[in-house]
Amino acid sequence: MVSLQAIRTMKDLNIIIVIILFTGCLSENSNNSSAPYASQKELTEPVAFAPDRITTTNGICFSKDGGTLYTSGQIDRKFNNERNYAGIFESHYENGQWTDPQKIKLTPDIDAYHPVLSSDNKMLFFNSRSHPDSGNNAIAHNIWVMHRNEEGWSRPTMVQGINSLAYDSYPSIARNNNLYFNSDREGGKGGMDFYVSHFVDGHYQEPANLENLNSSDVENDLVVDPDERFIIFNRYINATKELDLFISFRKNNKWTIPRKLDNINAPDTWELTPSLSPGGKYFFYELKNNIMQIDLAHLIHPDELEGIGKRVRDIN
Secondary structure: OOOHHHHHHHHHHHHHHHHHHHHHHOOHHHOOOOOOOOOOOOOOOOEEEOOOOOOOOOOEEEOOOOOEEEEEEEEEEEOOOOOEEEEEEEEEEEOOEEOOOEEOOOOOOOOOEEEEEOOOOOEEEEEEEEEOOEEEEEEEEEEEEEEEEOOEEOOOEEOOOOOOOOOEEEEEEOOOOOEEEEEOOOOOOOOEEEEEEOEEOOEEOOOEEOHHHOOOOEEEEEEEOOOOOEEEEEEEEOOOOEEEEEEEEEEOOEEOOOEEOOOOOOOOOEEEEEEEOOOOOEEEEEEOOEEEEEEHHHHOOOOOOOOOOOOOOOOO
16 A cells, blocks of 8 residues: 555655656747847847847857857958958857957968858858968858867868859758758859758768759848758849848758748848747848847748747738
């Protein structure tokens, strides 16, 4: 016969187990206000992130724990053709606020912008216009990578298997290290097209054109969901000279026809550098060098991505 004390002990254990399971399931998606980018309220419209402290020119990337932010900006150095270099900057969340951005030291000190971290934070990808043998000589954009080591970041190298003689830029990395990027290499539909290179046995494979995402216009910046469920990108439309954000979903292993994110696209402005917070709750983008933030759920319709979307369809 089970004693009363044993029953109480079992109840206590059950309560403890429930608490552990509940807290273990807490993530950024539960609006964890301890995250340095979290909001106390639901962000149904874009708001400025760290205004008057952090700006960017083509770069928004958070570390896995959310405590480090990488951005890009022009620096006081020029190529042989007199164009300015760009640099990658690092900010840390300390004592309740973000530190002033500090330029990452690269060896060699090449042009670098649009930083993108792998999901495990061990690789930092970026764009560069520097020639691999002579950094001061500007060439077509290439995708480079650095690996994290005990001292910090390794010597940057061009990503093998990705780059061509054409423009190759704006990388985005899935959790499995598949690499998405844009390029104007031969065989595309327009000025720039999106491609994916699958990471197999430690090597990047021949890039494949993502035909459903591409158009006769210019596909530009992009961010892929870590699990490759959706892609958010911007497209420069030649006829109107507008640059707007679009979203596409992967259904049955194919990408859906992109639709405009009209609830955040604004006329006569360019929405740049789409990015996601580490847990996927927030969407970030660049607007006139400022970083804007909105709940990802308010960009997605409920029937587009199960359990995520909250965006109400517009009534025409």
